Amino acid sequence: MDRPVTPTGYALLGLLSFDRELSGYELKQWADASLRFFYAAPPMSQVYAELGRLADDGLVLVRRHGSRATKRYRLSAAGRRRLVSWLRDSPVEPPALKHHLALRVFLGHLVEPEDLVAHLESHRQWCEELLTELAAVKENLGDDPAWRYARLVAEWGETYYGGERAAARRLLEDIRATSTAEDSSHD
Amino acid sequence: MDRPVTPTGYALLGLLSFDRELSGYELKQWADASLRFFYAAPPMSQVYAELGRLADDGLVLVRRHGSRATKRYRLSAAGRRRLVSWLRDSPVEPPALKHHLALRVFLGHLVEPEDLVAHLESHRQWCEELLTELAAVKENLGDDPAWRYARLVAEWGETYYGGERAAARRLLEDIRATSTAEDSSHD
DNA sequence: TGTAGCATGTAAGCCGTTACATGATTGA
DNA sequence: TCAATCATGTAACGGCTTACATGCTACA
Numbered sequence: 206m207d208r209p210v211t212p213t214g215y216a217l218l219g220l221l222s223f224d225r226e227l228s229g230y231e232l233k234q235w236a237d238a239s240l241r242f243f244y245a246a247p248p249m250s251q252v253y254a255e256l257g258r259l260a261d262d263g264l265v266l267v268r269r270h271g272s273r274a275t276k277r278y279r280l281s282a283a284g285r286r287r288l289v290s291w292l293r294d295s296p297v298e299p300p301a302l303k304h305h306l307a308l309r310v311f312l313g314h315l316v317e318p319e320d321l322v323a324h325l326e327s328h329r330q331w332c333e334e335l336l337t338e339l340a341a342v343k344e345n346l347g348d349d350p351a352w353r354y355a356r357l358v359a360e361w362g363e364t365y366y367g368g369e370r371a372a373a374r375r376l377l378e379d380i381r382a383t384s385t386a387e388d389s390s391h392d
Numbered sequence: 393m394d395r396p397v398t399p400t401g402y403a404l405l406g407l408l409s410f411d412r413e414l415s416g417y418e419l420k421q422w423a424d425a426s427l428r429f430f431y432a433a434p435p436m437s438q439v440y441a442e443l444g445r446l447a448d449d450g451l452v453l454v455r456r457h458g459s460r461a462t463k464r465y466r467l468s469a470a471g472r473r474r475l476v477s478w479l480r481d482s483p484v485e486p487p488a489l490k491h492h493l494a495l496r497v498f499l500g501h502l503v504e505p506e507d508l509v510a511h512l513e514s515h516r517q518w519c520e521e522l523l524t525e526l527a528a529v530k531e532n533l534g535d536d537p538a539w540r541y542a543r544l545v546a547e548w549g550e551t552y553y554g555g556e557r558a559a560a561r562r563l564l565e566d567i568r569a570t571s572t573a574e575d576s577s578h579d
Numbered sequence: 580t581g582t583a584g585c586a587t588g589t590a591a592g593c594c595g596t597t598a599c600a601t602g603a604t605t606g607a
Numbered sequence: 608t609c610a611a612t613c614a615t616g617t618a619a620c621g622g623c624t625t626a627c628a629t630g631c632t633a634c635a
Binding site for chain 2: 585586587588589
């Protein structure tokens with residue numbers, strides 16, 4: 206009953222800390238719309254598994270809605286305490302990053318520059334789309350004080366992924382510059 | 393014999409693609425000094441496990457050094473083919489990010505602003521140190537053409553983590569501004 | 580002589596993903 | 608009545624981490 210809460214567990218407790226009673230399905234949707242930008246978007250199956258554990262440990266409270274299959278979850282007092290003390294007392298871990306594109310560049314000697322350029326371009330595209338989505342998210346948050354920190358994270362994301370895009374652009378320029386230089390030296 | 397290569401497996405094959413014969417221990421050290429900035433730094437035990445699998449599958453070749461316990465690994469022709477076709481033909485996955493700090497900010501309503509500020513400051517510190525380390529790495533690479541792509545990744549990292557630092561700074565300013573505004577409104 | 584670094588592994592377990600399986604509700 | 612969406616799970620597995628366990632080598 207006192208096993209440690211998993212990272213995704215804390216994330217779900219966090220979503221429930223906005224004092225709404227939500228189903229697993231709704232939590233998943235919300236995670237996809239918010240957490241996904243800076244944290245993993247857990248698959249449905251994990252959301253349910255996690256909620257089951259949290260309920261067993263008394264960190265969330267479950268309520269069945271009438272005859273429906275739908276269960277709704279809300280944060281318990283113990284859950285809130287657990288979450289708050291985690292937020293306050295545990296040191297922040299550094300961001301866990303697995304940047305697949307960077308690995309490809311690192312191994313650039315194994316492929317043609319054009320292959321690299323193609324990968325970089327699709328990545329830049331991805332950045333662009335993500336930034337557009339982020340802007341839309343921020344837009345939807347409005348200026349309700351309840352979403353103050355969500356808004357701050359959205360703005361943080363804009364700077365962060367702006368850096369991501371800048372890094373990709375710079376790399377593209379560098380690689381294009383050197384590979385065309387090589388081309389012309391072939392003449 | 394034809395099971396899929398894991399992400400870390402590809403990373404190790406990648407390190408071996410620089411045509412050196414290395415021990416597991418040396419691979420781990422090198423990973424800590426390079427991969428760690430943009431990819432996971434696999435623990436020793438995983439390096440050995442992975443090398444075992446790669447050897448079973450004929451993707452790396454092992455050689456015992458004299459009476460020593462030390463085994464040295466090098467990339468086989470099959471390993472190189474596998475790696476190159478992966479690099480060329482498989483689509484780049486988007487970066488996998490778990491940004492613990494961002495989650496804390498998202499849940500900022502649960503703690504005091506000072507707690508958040510403390511976390512942010514230690515994160516900014518971390519950014520600073522990482523950027524220093526990155527600069528040192530780049531310095532050590534010199535201008536040997538063999539490390540051309542490593543150098544490009546180091547430069548990419550400088551831009552990338554520059555964005556990370558910028559995002560943290562901005563957030564700090566925003567939070568400080570609003571929390572002091574709240575303080576003065578209490579008077 | 581002792582300790583720091585070199586060197587290799589095994590065992591257990593958890594977090595998370597993928598695939599599978601089922602059924603209710605709503606609206607066109 | 609059909610399809611899309613809502614809704615909840617189970618099973619299997621794989622990647623990675625943590626903890627444990629062992630021994631050699633160089634050098635101060």
